[in-house]
Amino acid sequence: GAVVSQHPSWVICKSGTSVKIECRSLDFQATTMFWYRQFPKQSLMLMATSNEGSKATYEQGVEKDKFLINHASLTLSTLTVTSAHPEDSSFYICSATSGPASSYNSPLHFGNGTRLTVT
Amino acid sequence: QKEVEQNSGPLSVPEGAIASLNCTYSDRGSQSFFWYRQYSGKSPELIMSIYSNGDKEDGRFTAQLNKASQYVSLLIRDSQPSDSATYLCAVNNDMRFGAGTRLTVKP
Numbered sequence: 001g002a003v004v005s006q007h008p009s010w011v012i013c014k015s016g017t018s019v020k021i022e023c024r025s026l027d028f029q030a031t032t033m034f035w036y037r038q039f040p041k042q043s044l045m046l047m048a049t050s051n052e053g054s055k056a057t058y059e060q061g062v063e064k065d066k067f068l069i070n071h072a073s074l075t076l077s078t079l080t081v082t083s084a085h086p087e088d089s090s091f092y093i094c095s096a097t098s099g100p101a102s103s104y105n106s107p108l109h110f111g112n113g114t115r116l117t118v119t
Numbered sequence: 120q121k122e123v124e125q126n127s128g129p130l131s132v133p134e135g136a137i138a139s140l141n142c143t144y145s146d147r148g149s150q151s152f153f154w155y156r157q158y159s160g161k162s163p164e165l166i167m168s169i170y171s172n173g174d175k176e177d178g179r180f181t182a183q184l185n186k187a188s189q190y191v192s193l194l195i196r197d198s199q200p201s202d203s204a205t206y207l208c209a210v211n212n213d214m215r216f217g218a219g220t221r222l223t224v225k226p
Binding site: 006034043044045046049091093105107108109110111112 | 153
């Protein structure tokens with residue numbers, strides 16, 4: 001149980017275009033999902049917390065107008081990288097918890113990640 | 120002081136040895152503890168969760184929790200090259216991760 005599906009697994013786009021990444025909880029409802037970015041040989045960096053039905057909470061230094069997050073249902077959150085540039089090339093990972101956001105007992109379940117390359 | 124600290128490694132052990140990964144935390148009221156494994160180029164996956172003091176065993180993996188000393192450990196017995204990965208410790212489902220501990224198991 002507790003499967004998170006992320007799509008696409010990889011994408012190549014041209015500079016200046018936008019890319020949408022989907023994150024779905026397949027067998028549970030996820031009130032809260034999290035988006036991460038990871039550059040090669042670096043740590044996972046939390047970008048934002050996605051809350052169903054409300055605006056996402058972005059980490060300091062993450063541009064909310066560039067990384068648009070929509071969490072329209074309890075099973076789907078999307079991250080859109082707008083006007084992508086080569087420096088946005090990275091590994092983007094989503095995660096979700098199967099318990100209430102306030103619960104400490106539920107682990108994070110991760111999607112398989114999306115490797116974005118901007119040319 | 121960071122809320123959660125791991126021995127930064129890298130840690131290298133020979134195949135068949137016991138790998139010991141340690142994590143300390145500052146919030147004495149922490150209730151839940153998780154170990155994730157991340158292979159290079161892949162996303163993290165949950166390998167162990169522990170909520171009570173003592174040991175919890177799952178196959179070759181043992182999580183040890185000591186709330187009085189505020190540390191949680193992960194022991195990997197009979198380490199295999201396939202265990203080579205970065206291991207991430209998380210406390211109370213904190214969604215922010217540190218660098219983790221990079222483990223290499225040498226054949």
